[in-house]
Amino acid sequence: MPPETTKAPAQDVIHNIGYRNYSGARLGRAYARRSLFSQSLRGAYGLGRSAKSKVLPMILLGVMCVPAAIMVAVAVTTKMNDLPVAYTRYAILLQAVIGLYLASQAPQSVSRDLRFKTVPLYFSRPIERVDYVAAKFAAMASALFLLTALPLLILYVGALLAKLDFADQTKGFAQGLVSVALLSLLFAGLGLVVAALTPRRGFGVAAVIAVLTISYGAVSTVQGIALARDNTDAISWLGLFSPITLIDGVQTAFLSATSAFPGGHGPGTGTGVVYVLVLLALITGSFGLLMRRYRKVGL
Amino acid sequence: MIATESLSKRFPRVTALDRLSVDIAPGVTGLVGANGAGKSTLIKILLGLSPATEGRASVLGLDVATEGAAIRERVGYMPEHDCLPPDVSATEFVVHMARMSGLPATAARERTADTLRHVGLYEERYRPMGGYSTGMKQRVKLAQALVHDPQLVLLDEPTNGLDPVGRDEMLGLIRRVHTDFGISVLVTSHLLGELERTCDHVVVIDGGKLLRSSSTDDFTQSTGSLAVEVTDSDARPDGTAALYAALAGAGLTVRPAGRAADGTPASGRVLLVDVVDDSTYDTVRDAVTDLELGLVRMEQRRHRIAEVFRDEGEGDTPATAPAAAGWGAGRQWAPAAQRDEQNGGAPDAA
Numbered sequence: 049m050p051p052e053t054t055k056a057p058a059q060d061v062i063h064n065i066g067y068r069n070y071s072g073a074r075l076g077r078a079y080a081r082r083s084l085f086s087q088s089l090r091g092a093y094g095l096g097r098s099a100k101s102k103v104l105p106m107i108l109l110g111v112m113c114v115p116a117a118i119m120v121a122v123a124v125t126t127k128m129n130d131l132p133v134a135y136t137r138y139a140i141l142l143q144a145v146i147g148l149y150l151a152s153q154a155p156q157s158v159s160r161d162l163r164f165k166t167v168p169l170y171f172s173r174p175i176e177r178v179d180y181v182a183a184k185f186a187a188m189a190s191a192l193f194l195l196t197a198l199p200l201l202i203l204y205v206g207a208l209l210a211k212l213d214f215a216d217q218t219k220g221f222a223q224g225l226v227s228v229a230l231l232s233l234l235f236a237g238l239g240l241v242v243a244a245l246t247p248r249r250g251f252g253v254a255a256v257i258a259v260l261t262i263s264y265g266a267v268s269t270v271q272g273i274a275l276a277r278d279n280t281d282a283i284s285w286l287g288l289f290s291p292i293t294l295i296d297g298v299q300t301a302f303l304s305a306t307s308a309f310p311g312g313h314g315p316g317t318g319t320g321v322v323y324v325l326v327l328l329a330l331i332t333g334s335f336g337l338l339m340r341r342y343r344k345v346g347l
Numbered sequence: 348m349i350a351t352e353s354l355s356k357r358f359p360r361v362t363a364l365d366r367l368s369v370d371i372a373p374g375v376t377g378l379v380g381a382n383g384a385g386k387s388t389l390i391k392i393l394l395g396l397s398p399a400t401e402g403r404a405s406v407l408g409l410d411v412a413t414e415g416a417a418i419r420e421r422v423g424y425m426p427e428h429d430c431l432p433p434d435v436s437a438t439e440f441v442v443h444m445a446r447m448s449g450l451p452a453t454a455a456r457e458r459t460a461d462t463l464r465h466v467g468l469y470e471e472r473y474r475p476m477g478g479y480s481t482g483m484k485q486r487v488k489l490a491q492a493l494v495h496d497p498q499l500v501l502l503d504e505p506t507n508g509l510d511p512v513g514r515d516e517m518l519g520l521i522r523r524v525h526t527d528f529g530i531s532v533l534v535t536s537h538l539l540g541e542l543e544r545t546c547d548h549v550v551v552i553d554g555g556k557l558l559r560s561s562s563t564d565d566f567t568q569s570t571g572s573l574a575v576e577v578t579d580s581d582a583r584p585d586g587t588a589a590l591y592a593a594l595a596g597a598g599l600t601v602r603p604a605g606r607a608a609d610g611t612p613a614s615g616r617v618l619l620v621d622v623v624d625d626s627t628y629d630t631v632r633d634a635v636t637d638l639e640l641g642l643v644r645m646e647q648r649r650h651r652i653a654e655v656f657r658d659e660g661e662g663d664t665p666a667t668a669p670a671a672a673g674w675g676a677g678r679q680w681a682p683a684a685q686r687d688e689q690n691g692g693a694p695d696a697a
Contacts, residue, residue: 067465067528070458070496074449077416083446098434098475164432169491172394172424173447174416 081179084170088187092153093194101156108149109195112142116199120206131207131217135224136305138203139196139231143292146235147260149195150188154239155252157188163247167345181338188240192232200224223303231295234327237334238291244341263290268310275310284315288326297323348373348499348531349393354402356388356555363388365555366402371533375525377542377549377563378535385555386535387427390501394419407498420449423492423500423530427507430488433477437468437487440476441494448495455494462490465528466520482513489520493530500524502534506541518545573620575631578641586640587616593634594620599627622647 087096093109094102119132139146161167170180204221208214242259243252267290274282287293287309299305301320306312315323349371356364363385380386391397393406395415404411406418431440438459445455463472466486471479476487485505492500505521506514522545524530536542542549543563551558579586587603594601600621620631628645635642 068461069529070450070454072454073451074420074495075451076420076449079449079451080447083443087443087446096435096439101434160432165426165428165430166432168426168428169424169430169444170447171396172419172422172426173444174420174449175447176416 077174077176077179080173080175081183084175084180084183085187085190088157088184089190092157092187092191104152105149108145108152109198111145112195113199113202115142116202116206120202120209123206123212124210128210128212130212131203133203134305135200135203135220136227136299136303137308138199138224139228140292140296140308142199143260143264146192146196146231147257150192150235150239150260151253151256153191154188154236154243154256155246155249157184158240158244159247159249159252162244162345163249167342171345177339177342181335181342185236185240185335185338188236189232192235193229196228196232197225200228223299223305227295227299227303227305230298230327231292233331234291234295237331237338241334241337241341244338260291264292266290267293271310275313280311280313283309283311283313284319287315288323291330294323294327294330298327348376349404349406349533351389351404352402354389354392354404355400356385356392356397357400363555364392364399367552367555367557368402369550369557369560371550372548373531374547375522375532375534375545377546378533378552379537379539379542379549380535380552381537384552386552387503388555389552390424390503390533390535393501394422394424420495421498423495423497425488425492425500425502425505427503427535429484431476431479431484434475436474437463437472437476437479437483437490441487441491444491445494450495458494458496459490462494463487465523466490466493467516481508482510482516485509485513485517486520489517489524493524493528497530499531499533502532504535504537506536506538514541521545573622573627573631573645573647575618575620575635575645576616576643577635577638578643580638580640583638583640586638587618589638590634590640591618593638594618594631597630597634599623599630 090096093105116138122128123131133141161170167180171177175183200221204217207217207221238259239256242255246252246255267286271283271286271293274280274286284297287297293309296305296308297315298320300307300309300314301317301323305314307314349369351370352368353366354364354368355362355366367385367389378386378389388397392399392404392411395406395411395418398412407421409418409421411418441459441463442455445458446452450458463469463486466489468483468486468490471483476484479487485508489502489505492502502521506517509517518541521532521534525532534542534545539549546563548560548562550560575590577586577590583589591601591603602619603617620627622628631645632642
């Protein structure tokens with residue numbers, strides 16, 4: 049008898065691998081939450097999805113970075129003393145791009161799960177409702193942070209290459225990062241709440257754009273009227289009513305930014321505290337609303 | 348596996364479950380009930396996702412009220428509705444679901460490949476699921492419930508929307524989940540006929556109350572008949588008739604089956620022989636050999652569970668009549684059973 053036939057079961061296994069039980073690790077709830085987070089974050093840039101869905105987020109990321117690269121190139125070649133745009137101002141200038149990104153990706157993140165009824169599957173796994181909401185929220189905020197912080201990083205690296213003052217630039221960069229972090233949290237919260245209202249993706253996209261642009265349009269119009277009437281106090285308070293002006297107000301008050309409000313009449317420290325409180329209330333409020341939204345969705 | 352103790356679930360307007368006490372052993376268990384009978388509510392409670400109004404339930408020895416997450420780690424769930432995003436491939440989707448159950452990335456990929464193969468998805472698993480047929484989608488849904496190698500899977504109407512062939516394949520697959528994979532199954536259906544072929548045990552609920560819980564054999568045991576089919580030979584051009592005469596002569600009760608085994612209204616070539624005891628098999632065998640006919644088949648024919656629910660006077664199932672009597676809900680199953688027959692089931696010889 050040839051020696052290999054003595055191991056008949058092994059040969060059999062090669063041809064027909066029967067069902068194998070899994071006896072390895074089961075990493076539980078925290079791991080599942082992290083998995084959902086990374087899947088959602090990758091999904092926000094189209095990774096792990098079809099080629100088509102990578103196009104828009106990647107283009108928008110490019111659009112965010114190109115102006116920064118140009119500014120850096122100009123600053124390096126013309127030997128400027130300072131960057132043409134402050135770190136804290138960059139996101140305000142490109143708010144339309146950020147809004148567009150949020151409008152395209154927030155519905156992608158939550159409406160799809162609602163529309164295709166994948167949510168019940170998640171809740172049949174070890175995670176709880178709070179894990180789902182936290183993972184989606186964190187993923188959206190991280191995706192936005194990536195989108196807004198990457199151009200700042202380009203600016204910072206460029207500024208160092210142009211041999212601008214190191215301490216100055218580092219301080220500005222840090223302030224810029226804090227500002228875009230707050231912006232990411234706020235926008236992620238608002239975008240997800242609006243997107244989670246409807247399982248229809250198109251409605252979600254339109255609704256997010258509407259919330260951002262209408263509120264900004266209304267606030268800046270009224271601010272413009274207030275400026276014409278020389279009511280500078282009103283200008284600084286009005287900024288509370290739209291997401292981007294809220295961020296502008298916070299960074300003007302505490303992150304030594306120059307306000308983009310009409311006439312540059314940003315809030316002072318006293319008003320700034322109200323801005324911060326409203327900002328935090330909006331972020332926690334949107335988390336709470338999302339929790340409520342998913343209360344009825346399980347199974 | 349599953350034990351509930353006077354489990355109730357009341358909503359403001361309806362009582363979904365009413366003091367339900369069942370004990371479900373390992374194996375394949377069918378949960379039967381009309382729409383709105385409380386099947387889905389029961390599954391929700393068993394997964395620890397919805398608190399019971401009163402009573403207790405435990406799954407795999409874990410209390411549903413306090414150890415929901417631990418239960419969901421060891422239990423698989425296949426929902427009734429569509430739940431697959433169309434723009435990702437089956438592989439990606441099932442890998443993600445495996446990780447959501449706590450499997451490390453490498454293990455998730457290996458288990459996904461294994462599981463998809465076991466449910467019968469091969470090359471197509473790399474394509475986006477939007478282009479899948481209903482049968483393939485059901486397989487993916489089953490795969491995501493099995494990928495983390497649970498000890499128990501809850502399958503909610505897994506044969507919904509499938510054609511007869513797809514349904515048979517799905518039922519075979521469910522059977523294999525228990526026999527080959529060693530995973531216990533709780534499968535809900537509103538079609539009784541399906542469960543006979545698949546389940547060891549059937550639990551019938553109606554209006555949130557337990558109607559009956561017993562093994563499939565209990566439903567069908569009282570039927571002892573054999574389906575016999577023979578060929579013709581040159582000496583005996585009509586083999587079936589010859590066998591009929593021979594068996595009747597041997598003192599057995601024989602009648603032609605109304606239909607062939609595949610459900611086509613019959614060739615009249617199948618004979619049904621009432622089994623008295625084990626010697627009946629020998630008698631049939633000897634009769635066939637004596638006549639020098641070819642034996643195409645000789646198999647045990649069981650009544651379908653559906654017949655249990657039919658009216659006493661209907662059909663030739665006197666032995667099951669006691670079960671049918673006193674069953675208030677008996678009638679409501681009849682349409683389901685008929686539909687099953689139309690779909691090509693094998694009501695007379697299974």
